[in-house]
Amino acid sequence: MEQRSVDSRVQGVSTGTTILAATFDGGVVIGSDSRASIGGEYVSSKTINKVVQIHDQIFCCMAGSLADAQAVTKAAKFHLSFHSVQMETPPLVIAAASVLQTLCYNNKEELQAGFITAGWDRKKGPQVYVVSLGGMLVGQPVTIGGSGSTYIYGYIDAKYKADMSREECLQFATNALALAMGRDNVSGGVAHLVVITETGVEHVVVPGNKLPKFHNE
Numbered sequence: 001m002e003q004r005s006v007d008s009r010v011q012g013v014s015t016g017t018t019i020l021a022a023t024f025d026g027g028v029v030i031g032s033d034s035r036a037s038i039g040g041e042y043v044s045s046k047t048i049n050k051v052v053q054i055h056d057q058i059f060c061c062m063a064g065s066l067a068d069a070q071a072v073t074k075a076a077k078f079h080l081s082f083h084s085v086q087m088e089t090p091p092l093v094i095a096a097a098s099v100l101q102t103l104c105y106n107n108k109e110e111l112q113a114g115f116i117t118a119g120w121d122r123k124k125g126p127q128v129y130v131v132s133l134g135g136m137l138v139g140q141p142v143t144i145g146g147s148g149s150t151y152i153y154g155y156i157d158a159k160y161k162a163d164m165s166r167e168e169c170l171q172f173a174t175n176a177l178a179l180a181m182g183r184d185n186v187s188g189g190v191a192h193l194v195v196i197t198e199t200g201v202e203h204v205v206v207p208g209n210k211l212p213k214f215h216n217e
Contacts, residue, residue: 017050018148018180018187019061021118021128022160023141024169027197028126030118031173032061033148033181034189046189055080057201058096058119059194063146064133069113072103093119097129097137105135116145120196148180148187155179170195170204178211 016037021030032050037043048066052073053059058080062069079099080091097117104111115131130138130145142160144152159172170193177191191206 016186017063017146018144018152018177018184019050019063019116019146020144020149020156020173020176021061021116021142022164022169022173023118023126023128023162024164024166025162026126027120027166027169027195028118028128029169029173029193029195030059030061030116030128031177031191031193032146033177033187034192035187036066037186043186043188048189049192051192051194053194053201054096054117055084055091055119057090057121057196058093058117059196059201060096060100060118061116061145062113063115064113065111068111069115072100072111072113072115075103076100090121092121092123093117093127094124094129094139097131097139100131101135101137104131104133108134114145116143118196120198125198126196144176146180146187148177148184151183152176152180166195166197174206175212175214177206179214181208181211182213182215 019032034048036045036048050062051059054077076099080096083091100115114133117129120126128140128143130143141162173193181187190208193204195202
């Protein structure tokens with residue numbers, strides 16, 4: 001993930017991250033690396049948590065400008081909290097994704113951030129949605145994003161199965177992040193993962209030295 005630099009409007013913003021989400025039998029795993037960079041050249045932080053909780057059982061990952069992403073997630077949290085009070089029930093995952101989509105689309109000329117939203121609700125169970133930089137909203141069983149994602153499309157296509165168990169999906173996500181972090185110079189640090197099911201939320205952090213290795217680094 002990139003922190004905005006002075007000349008970002010001229011050079012554009014690198015997504016500078018690896019984010020992913022995948023559904024499994026009964027839940028969903030969402031995760032990311034933890035490296036933040038400026039211009040894709042200078043590592044400004046190795047401990048950024050890009051997996052943000054926007055409601056009890058709904059999380060999102062962010063890619064692009066860190067300042068823009070934080071502003072959008074903060075606004076989304078407010079909207080969803082207000083929505084849950086009005087409706088007297090937790091918001092649906094699609095409602096959370098739609099709030100992010102509306103914020104991104106209405107401010108598409110100014111924002112440089114995209115999101116993956118994942119969670120569990122009483123109506124449709126585990127779900128994953130992608131909100132792109134321009135405000136497009138797409139639902140998918142598994143998705144990846146950020147600069148590191150270009151290195152793992154083959155792995156995702158070959159290894160993802162819709163009926164995976166919790167443990168299989170967690171290992172799948174960990175392997176995918178490790179592969180991307182091993183190849184992408186602006187992805188790295190630790191792997192932040194969140195497992196969301198009907199019964200609750202579990203946070204998992206895999207330190208960099210505990211990540212699986214698939215080649216000599």
